Amino acid sequence: MTIWHDMQAAGLIHCGCVLLNGEVQHSCFPAESKKQLAVAKQALMYVFRSVDKSDKDYDEAHIEIGDALFSGFKLDSDRLLIFLSEHDTNTLQIRQFIDDNKERFLQL
Amino acid sequence: MKDYKILFTGSVCSGKTTAIRSVSDIETLDTDAQASDVTVRRKKNTTIAMDYGVLDLNDDTRVHLYGTPGQERFRFMWDMLTSEFAHDAIGMVLLVDNTRKDPFRDIRFYAKEFGDYLRQRRLIIAVTHSDVEPSPDYNRYLSELKGLGVMTTVMFVDARDPRAILGVIEELISAVEREIDWDKVSDRLLDTNGFSLDFYKPLYEETLLDAAMNKRGVLGAMHLGDAHDVLCSNIDDASVKTLLLNIDRLTGAISDKASFMGAVNNVVLAGPDVDTLSVFNDQNQALCLRSDKAISLPVLKQQASDLLQWSIENDYMA
Numbered sequence A: 001m002t003i004w005h006d007m008q009a010a011g012l013i014h015c016g017c018v019l020l021n022g023e024v025q026h027s028c029f030p031a032e033s034k035k036q037l038a039v040a041k042q043a044l045m046y047v048f049r050s051v052d053k054s055d056k057d058y059d060e061a062h063i064e065i066g067d068a069l070f071s072g073f074k075l076d077s078d079r080l081l082i083f084l085s086e087h088d089t090n091t092l093q094i095r096q097f098i099d100d101n102k103e104r105f106l107q108l
Numbered sequence B: 001m002k003d004y005k006i007l008f009t010g011s012v013c014s015g016k017t018t019a020i021r022s023v024s025d026i027e028t029l030d031t032d033a034q035a036s037d038v039t040v041r042r043k044k045n046t047t048i049a050m051d052y053g054v055l056d057l058n059d060d061t062r063v064h065l066y067g068t069p070g071q072e073r074f075r076f077m078w079d080m081l082t083s084e085f086a087h088d089a090i091g092m093v094l095l096v097d098n099t100r101k102d103p104f105r106d107i108r109f110y111a112k113e114f115g116d117y118l119r120q121r122r123l124i125i126a127v128t129h130s131d132v133e134p135s136p137d138y139n140r141y142l143s144e145l146k147g148l149g150v151m152t153t154v155m156f157v158d159a160r161d162p163r164a165i166l167g168v169i170e171e172l173i174s175a176v177e178r179e180i181d182w183d184k185v186s187d188r189l190l191d192t193n194g195f196s197l198d199f200y201k202p203l204y205e206e207t208l209l210d211a212a213m214n215k216r217g218v219l220g221a222m223h224l225g226d227a228h229d230v231l232c233s234n235i236d237d238a239s240v241k242t243l244l245l246n247i248d249r250l251t252g253a254i255s256d257k258a259s260f261m262g263a264v265n266n267v268v269l270a271g272p273d274v275d276t277l278s279v280f281n282d283q284n285q286a287l288c289l290r291s292d293k294a295i296s297l298p299v300l301k302q303q304a305s306d307l308l309q310w311s312i313e314n315d316y317m318a
């Protein structure tokens, strides 16, 4: 069982990936969601670049678009976790899952 | 005497007070406060505690009608009503204001908030203000509710019309009471209560910023226009302002470039030690909020949709 499966089984996400310095390091986005992933990646990286410029400590961003929710969580200064889920997903539970499994994500 | 109870809920202005008043045989107890001391500018009065009325169906049957306050900041009363006063109600009526930007979002919100309560009783969705805004129509409600997996009755009513509200009550009560002469009740109500379909005149007394600042947990707000211009703002921190403006621009860009995904509804930024920042988009405007980090996302969304609703109407009035 991968960590993505765990999250899917818990009903938290549809798919997810880890970006290392902006490059996809590990992903469970299926091929047909390539376009979505590209949008999510660009948008969330833009958000976190703006956050860096503002010098504020935001490590979590959610973009609700149509019926989907793209979430980005900063794992450390180089790594960004990206998820695609339902627009009304409980983001607190995703946050909790990440906090509880941080090491597993860092090892991906 | 047989006593039944029904609980009415719904967003601000959906018509709860009006509905209960239109059929009540007693002077209704409503704990409305004047606009001056509350957040409203859309209307003069808002319910701060609860509405209560009684309707006699015949000599030994009556219904007690309870209404929740609409504003989210009085939600402590929701618990009190569901666990005390109306804990044994036979059904709940969710009044949905059809002029709201997204009435289905309201339904999702209330269905979730009252989820446990609704497990044991019937829900009726009563759509109000459809004389002002006919769309979404009945069929749209049915298909949307089917999609949500909510099995319930939908009725289009005018909360000011006792016959319409009585119809809703009949829908709930007739399942358990077969002896009621509903026509007789209706005639009696029209004789005594009468009704007037005066079109309500909204009172705009506060600005969007004032209204925003009165929402729970809101620390600052900024209203952006069509061209990403700042219409008004009380967010002083320049870097927060820039960040919000950048995000607003991003939402425009995504909606343009990735239109296959639908429009960007909102963007929320959070962190362990910082205020939550959010940008909510509407067709021709955006609302940015700086909120306490303890405010949950669903509550934030509900607050923003209330506020955007008001501001559009305000522009329309201007």
Ligand SMILES: Nc1nc2c(ncn2[C@@H]2O[C@H](COP(=O)(O)OP(=O)(O)OP(=O)(O)O)[C@@H](O)[C@H]2O)c(=O)[nH]1
Pocket (backbone or CB within 6 Å): B010, B011, B012, B013, B014, B015, B016, B017, B018, B019, B043, B045, B046, B047, B048, B068, B069, B070, B071, B127, B128, B129, B130, B131, B132, B157, B158, B159, B160, B199, B200, B201
């Ligand atoms: N045109 C029209 N007006 C309605 C309808 N139903 C209610 N109203 C009007 O809408 C306004 C608001 O109704 P209220 O009964 O005060 O709303 P409420 O849900 O009790 O609001 P809160 O107490 O603030 O939660 C009143 O002026 C009513 O007359 C309707 O179906 N059509």
